[in-house]
Amino acid sequence: MARIGVDVGGTNTDLVLETGAGVFYHKVPTTLKNQSIGVVEGVQSICKMAGIEPSEIETIVHGTTTATNITIEHNGSECGMITSEGFRDILHIGRHKRPHNFSLHFDVPWQSQPLVKRRNRISVAERIVPPTGEVLTPLDEDAVRDACKLFKKRGIESVVIGFMFAFLNNAHERRARDIVLEEIPEAYVTLSSEVANVMREYERFSTAAMNSYVGPKTAFYLRDLEAKLREAGVGSKLRIIQSNGGVSTVEACAKRPVRILMSGPAGGVIGGASEGEMVGTGNIITVDIGGTSADISTIPEHQIKIMNPRDTYVSGHPVLTPMIDLVTIGAGGGSIAYIDEAGGFNVGPRSAGSEPGPACYGRGGTEPTVTDAQIVLGRLDPDMALGGDLQLDAELSRKAVEEYIAKPLGMNVTDAALGIIKIINNNMALAIRSNSVARGVDPREFSIMPFGGAGPLHGVALAEATSAKDVIVPVAPGITAAVGLLKTDLQYEHTEALIIELNAAKDAEYARINEAVASLRDKVAAELAADDIPQEAQKIEVIAECRYHGQGFELRASMPDGPVTAETYRTITDSFHDQHQLDYGYSYRDAEVELITLRAIGSASARKIEIPKVQETDGSSVDRALMFVRTTTFDNGQTLETPRYDRSKLYAGDVVNGPAILIQHNSTTLVPPGYAAETLAHGNTRIRLVGAA
Structure with a gap:
């Protein structure tokens, strides 16, 4: 059965198709007014290339920028919010954190571009109190109904519900949702406790507001794409890659689109990491340069990093959802x-x-x-x-x-x-340093991996600017993000807030932790089962998010294999100390450690795309791949007669000395004078200075 990966960028839509007959690559222009049109046309075209019918496709994995573009273009839904009395302005106040400490002229996105306008934020009487989630003031249901009448009058059909301490007890949020759906049956409703069931009311409210802001348009796009594929004869499963690199269903992503805000760049990072594995290089800096933007991520020792929640901002708004650690700047071919x-x-x-x-x-x-x-x-x-x-x-x-x-x-x-x-190039080099040098990573120990349609034209210049050791160009640079989509696994996540001082915990606290772990496992297992994943194929990991008492943010720590007890809780605290030492360079082994959140990550392995090896060199001249010679100007100002080679005709072990240009359908690779490009086993290319080890 065939599988397709589809990555939609700002300029082009990239596709990769894996069948029994081999691997096929294709590119079509992105249809900006409705991305689904370009996706369907691309799927039909690549099926013709491979000589198969659309009905033979088993799975389509899709990386989309729909939700991201909504936040960039500020054209999301008009939202209404129902919140606790006295906390109407949390979304405006934020954390009093100045974007630039010493500047008098800066933009505060959560104020200048609010996700929910102040007049549409309605407060109602209710109160749940910590630490147990006890109800102090019952929900004023009449006030909720009055808010709905106001929303209907204003034509608002996307509603955020965020109450204080709902992460400890979300009964009021669930009841408010029932009332909203009674009054506005067609409403798109987001509960803060369902999209970010963690402490910190501003970040939780912001995440819920972002979900409702991008939700209606994103849900429409995903369901419209699914319907158009059906009309085109594609009856396969459609899966969406999430910001954390895992794959989920259309329905799950339509309900929680905050999970796919970084969907597009995630596939590129995974694709880059897999290319690194193919060539046996663990330290990679991926630079995905498309038509509109450049996405940069540092991958040490084959490990894709997940951002700390304190850094997960989208268009200036905090969004508490796991995201692959990357930097995006406006730098591309366009x-x-x-x-x-x-x-x-x-x-x-x-x-x-x-x-x-x-x-x-x-x-x-x-x-x-x-x-x-x-x-x-x-x-x-x-x-x-x-x-x-x-x-x-x-x-x-x-x-x-x-x-x-x-x-x-x-x-x-x-x-x-x-x-x-x-x-x-300098703009991109600065971004690379911010994701490497600024975080204690030495680029001299890393290879630059440029991809995207424009990437390999900039690879050597970026390696020179950052002192990287060499450049590795993927097999299909322009399609690498789409290839990454067929390298990832199905994944779901759920969280539960528990504020417990571990060093002082007793049997009652251990029981609460173990009960929460069991509940999280059940929720994740149920989602995997609903996606037809048998129990034996399910992998569920529970991690603890901890901090020192009074610290601002948490770090992830390992849980013991069995129940948490007085004998095993040190597995969590020791792991936290180790992670703190790694991230910050110090730790306090005797200090109090607080458990703040439990997070369950459920996954199921998918079949990974296999890139075939290319023919090994027979010792013949690389002139077999020579196409023509034209003048080319290089960064040092030299204009030289430069041969063009058909990259598909180069064998493993072939070495092309610069100046040269390697041409293929989806990208072009620049090899400046003084550099040599060696073709590797799967058709990847390593570019390094002539004479370099």
């Missing part, structure tokens, strides 16, 4: 170069996207982009884009760079194009 009002030379974050696209696309775009600069420098061949499927106009690129950059700055077109490339 990033626009411009001169600002002060005469400064800038590139990005504004992007031309796929509509109208770079000037060379000839679709109405007139401003110069990174892609246009690459064409001016001869690094992209206008007649070879997407294997010749996309014809580009080099004259339009030259005209755009000259008009918008060269003439205003009084330089020639080539220097202007080099300036565009150098600026975008």
Whole structure:
């Protein structure tokens, strides 16, 4: 049976298809008005390439930017919120944390772009108190009904319900939801206790508000895509990759879209990690450069990192959901170069996207982009884009760079194009350092792995800028994120808040912990079973999130294999001390450790895509792959006659010395002078300085 991975980016939609006959790759333009149209067209096209019917597809795994784009474009649903009396302005006040401590001019996103407008935040009488979740003040049900009448009058159908201490007892939130659905049957309702069942009311409310803000449009997109695939004859399961790298169902993601806010970049990180395993390199810095953005992640020793909850912000709003640790900046092939009002030379974050696209696309775009600069420098061949499927106009690129950059700055077109490339490379290098050096990671011990349609054109420059040891180019750079989708497992998570001082715990506290663990395991097992995963294939891990008494945030710690008792609780505390030492460089072994949250992670292994090996070199010349020779300008300003090679005709063990350009359908790899590109066993390429070990 066949499986497809589909990754939708801002410019292109990437697909990979695995069948018994082999692995097929494809790229189609993203249909921005309705991404599902491009996805369905791409699925139909790649099935034709492989010579199979859509009905033969067993599974489609999808990475989507729908929810992310809603937060970026600020076009989510108009939301209403029902909250505890006296706490209406929690979403506005936040944590009194200044984005820039010493600046008088900065934006506070939760105030300038609120997820729920103040007039739509209605407080009602109710109160649940810690530490047991006892009801102090019953829920005022009439006030909830009055709030619903106001929402109906204002045309609001997306409702957030967030009450104080609901993570200890969510009875009031559940009752409020019942009332909302009685009054507004078609409402999209989010409970804070269901999307973030943890302490910290601001972060919990913000997460719930984000869920309702992106929920209706995201749910519509996912269900519309599922329906369109059915109409196209695809009866397979549709699975969505989540921000934590796990895969879930359409229905689960439609209910909790906060879990897929980083869906798109997650596939790239997983794909990069798997490419590292293929070449036997554990330390990887992935740089996924598409048409609109660059996503950067550091992977030490094959371990994909999950962000600390204190860092999980989306468009300036805290969102308490597990996310792969990565940095995203506005740097891609479509990033626009411009001169600002002060005469400064800038590139990005504004992007031309796929509509109208770079000037060379000839679709109405007139401003110069990174892609246009690459064409001016001869690094992209206008007649070879997407294997010749996309014809580009080099004259339009030259005209755009000259008009918008060269003439205003009084330089020639080539220097202007080099300036565009150098600026975008420096922007990405700074982001790489923020995800590595700034966190105590030495890039000299890591390989840069550039992918995405534009990635391999920048790989060597980024390695030089960050002192990385070499560059590894994946088998299908432009499709790596889609390949990652077929490398991940099904995954669900549930949390339960328990505030317990472990060193002072007694039998009653241990019983509460063990009861919560059992409940979490049951919830996760039920979700896996509902997805047709047999019990023997289910893997459930429970972790403890702990802190020192009074500390601001938690760290993850291991749980004992069996029940937590007076004899086994030190497994948790010792693990916490070790993690604190690792993350912060110190620990207090005698200090009090608080258990704050239990988190259950349920997973089921999926069949991983297998990339076939390529033919080993027979000792013949690499000229068998030579296509033609054209002039190309490199970063040092040299313009050299540069051979182009068909990457698909290079064998394992072949070495191509720079200057050279390796061409394939989904991407182009630049090998500057002084560097050599070696083809590895599966068709990956390692680029390093000539003479380097």
